[in-house]
Amino acid sequence: EVQLVESGGGLVQPGGSLRLSCAASAFTFSSYEMNWVRQAPGKGLEWASYISSSGSTKYYADSVEGRFTISRDNAKNSLYLQMKSLRAEDTAVYYCARDLKVGGTPWGQGTMVTVSS
Amino acid sequence: QSALTQPASVSGSPGQSITISCTGTSSDVGGYNYVSWYQQHPGKAPKLMIYEVTNRPSGVPDRFSGSKSGNTASLTISGLQAEDEADYYCSSYTSSSTPLYVFGTGTKVTVL
Numbered sequence: 001e002v003q004l005v006e007s008g009g010g011l012v013q014p015g016g017s018l019r020l021s022c023a024a025s026a027f028t029f030s031s032y033e034m035n036w037v038r039q040a041p042g043k044g045l046e047w048a049s050y051i052s053s054s055g056s057t058k059y060y061a062d063s064v065e066g067r068f069t070i071s072r073d074n075a076k077n078s079l080y081l082q083m084k085s086l087r088a089e090d091t092a093v094y095y096c097a098r099d100l101k102v103g104g105t106p107w108g109q110g111t112m113v114t115v116s117s
Numbered sequence: 118q119s120a121l122t123q124p125a126s127v128s129g130s131p132g133q134s135i136t137i138s139c140t141g142t143s144s145d146v147g148g149y150n151y152v153s154w155y156q157q158h159p160g161k162a163p164k165l166m167i168y169e170v171t172n173r174p175s176g177v178p179d180r181f182s183g184s185k186s187g188n189t190a191s192l193t194i195s196g197l198q199a200e201d202e203a204d205y206y207c208s209s210y211t212s213s214s215t216p217l218y219v220f221g222t223g224t225k226v227t228v229l
Contacts, residue, residue: 035217037220045163059217061215095163100208100218102151103153103155104153105174107163107164110162
């Protein structure tokens with residue numbers, strides 16, 4: 001069964017850093033584009049970042065550009081999101097999703113990031 | 118690039134049909150057949166209901182159907198059931214690298 005499991009969330013102070021991970025299983029991870037999508041409490045979904053299957057191409061939403069870095073390790077079937085200079089508005093559940101062009105199914109359960117002092 | 122526009126809420130009685138619209142621009146919904154629809158129950162992850170405008174993933178009831186006309190995509194739920202009460206989001210690939218994907222504002226479906 002195809003599965004994505006996010007981890008690494010938690011409580012962090014404004015200006016702090018956090019690294020999220022997404023462990024993939026039961027599919028050829030290295031063949032898929034991957035994305036991070038986030039959802040602030042009570043709000044809608046927001047695309048945050050994209051990485052190509054090889055890792056050579058990366059895109060970011062304006063809201064995270066320069067502060068977040070997406071990466072992947074195809075040998076470990078893992079996706080990462082390094083987040084720096086965190087702000088209160090980065091508080092959200094973060095989901096990893098593969099190939100959003102075709103819906104990215106299935107999505108993981110997400111990992112909660114709370115930025116607060 | 119702004120979020121795709123959806124009605125805030127739609128309601129219907131069991132057995133009825135409802136339609137949720139998703140309006141974008143020629144740079145997203147109107148320009149590509151990469152429109153998806155997601156169902157989200159409270160506290161749960163989004164579940165894919167429709168991809169590539171009209172396709173249903175395995176396991177999704179055929180009561181759910183998708184379509185597109187110009188810059189507006191639509192999700193229709195026929196034979197509304199109690200378990201369909203949830204939030205629904207559309208999404209589209211865009212012509213820009215940022216954002217690469219755009220989501221809708223979300224629609225709360227209430228089964229009366």
